[in-house]
Amino acid sequence: xxxxxxxxxxxxxxxxxxxxxxxxxxxxxxxxxxxxxxxxxxxxxxxxxxxxxxxxxxxxxxxxxxxxxxxxxxxxxxxxxxxxxxxxxxxxxxxxxxxxxxxxxxxxxxxxxxxxxxxxxxxxxxxxxxxxxxxxxxxxxxxxxxxxxxxxxxxxxxxxxxxxxxxxxxxxxxxxxxxxxxxxxxxxxxxxxxxxxxxxxxxxxxxxxxxxxxxxxxxxxxxxxxxxxxxxxxxxxxxxxxxxxxxxxxxxxxxxxxxxxxxxxxxxxxxxxxxxxxxxxxxxxxxxxxxxxxxxxxxxxxxxx
Numbered sequence: 001x002x003x004x005x006x007x008x009x010x011x012x013x014x015x016x017x018x019x020x021x022x023x024x025x026x027x028x029x030x031x032x033x034x035x036x037x038x039x040x041x042x043x044x045x046x047x048x049x050x051x052x053x054x055x056x057x058x059x060x061x062x063x064x065x066x067x068x069x070x071x072x073x074x075x076x077x078x079x080x081x082x083x084x085x086x087x088x089x090x091x092x093x094x095x096x097x098x099x100x101x102x103x104x105x106x107x108x109x110x111x112x113x114x115x116x117x118x119x120x121x122x123x124x125x126x127x128x129x130x131x132x133x134x135x136x137x138x139x140x141x142x143x144x145x146x147x148x149x150x151x152x153x154x155x156x157x158x159x160x161x162x163x164x165x166x167x168x169x170x171x172x173x174x175x176x177x178x179x180x181x182x183x184x185x186x187x188x189x190x191x192x193x194x195x196x197x198x199x200x201x202x203x204x205x206x207x208x209x210x211x212x213x214x215x216x217x218x219x220x221x222x223x224x225x226x227x228x229x230x231x232x233x234x235x236x237x238x239x240x241x242x243x244x245x246x247x248x249x250x251x252x253x254x255x256x257x258x259x260x261x262x263x264x265x266x267x268x269x270x271x272x273x274x275x276x277x278x279x280x281x282x283x284x285x286x287x288x289x290x291x292x293x294x295x296x297x298x299x300x301x302x303x304x305x
């Protein structure tokens with residue numbers, strides 16, 4: 001248990017190298033934007049940092065600048081329809097397994113001899129499924145509140161009907177407009193009561209675009225705001241989790257409203273062959289924003305054991 005933490009991102013303890021921003025064409029046909037640290041190093045250990053829903057790769061920068069990365073090649077992509085990566089375009093949709101295909105292409109192109117994965121929230125589901133699909137390829141897996149949502153008991157036919165309705169409505173909609181940086185920052189803070197002003201403004205600077213007629217909108221595709229046709233089924237997730245062979249680290253935020261209760265969390269974690277758990281005090285679900293230094297130290301130690 002880590003108990004002494006800060007609540008805001010401060011200056012990095014050591015000078016961190018700036019990330020390289022680049023674009024990569026994937027086998028799935030989309031072009032991804034990603035940040036890369038230590039790209040020119042001789043490290044043979046690549047770590048892919050996979051963000052959560054409506055987030056982007058830039059959210060890992062405070063963690064890297066707080067101490068994560070020595071001896072590691074780090075890759076933080078914007079997943080499809082997020083950040084500066086391609087959207088699926090007219091007629092397309094964001095089915096969950098598409099993210100796995102994208103990650104497979106990223107690992108094939110950029111992964112070095114050893115590959116580890118760190119996933120937050122939705123990114124945890126992506127990385128845990130990938131580690132189950134390719135157990136021989138992954139050396140370490142860290143899941144930051146990444147064991148999936150509560151199980152959805154909605155019938156698939158009902159959910160499909162709702163999905164089609166929402167898709168038709170949202171496909172031609174624009175994201176909400178914010179008057180300025182302060183307004184967008186306050187929106188983030190309404191969703192995250194542990195997010196301080198400085199970090200909120202920094203996130204807005206990297207996760208919004210200026211609109212031609214004034215104001216800002218966040219970068220993610222509006223289609224992400226619809227509920228997909230396939231509900232989360234724990235039995236399906238477990239088939240992936242039981243195939244994960246590598247050491248797995250589970251990280252929870254003590255103040256997270258999305259944290260599973262103890263019994264449910266234990267049930268899910270028990271599906272992994274070699275897991276251990278840590279709870280970060282003073283951290284909510286978006287722990288990279290709340291305690292980047294403590295998270296950096298935790299991940300660095302785990303990934304380099």
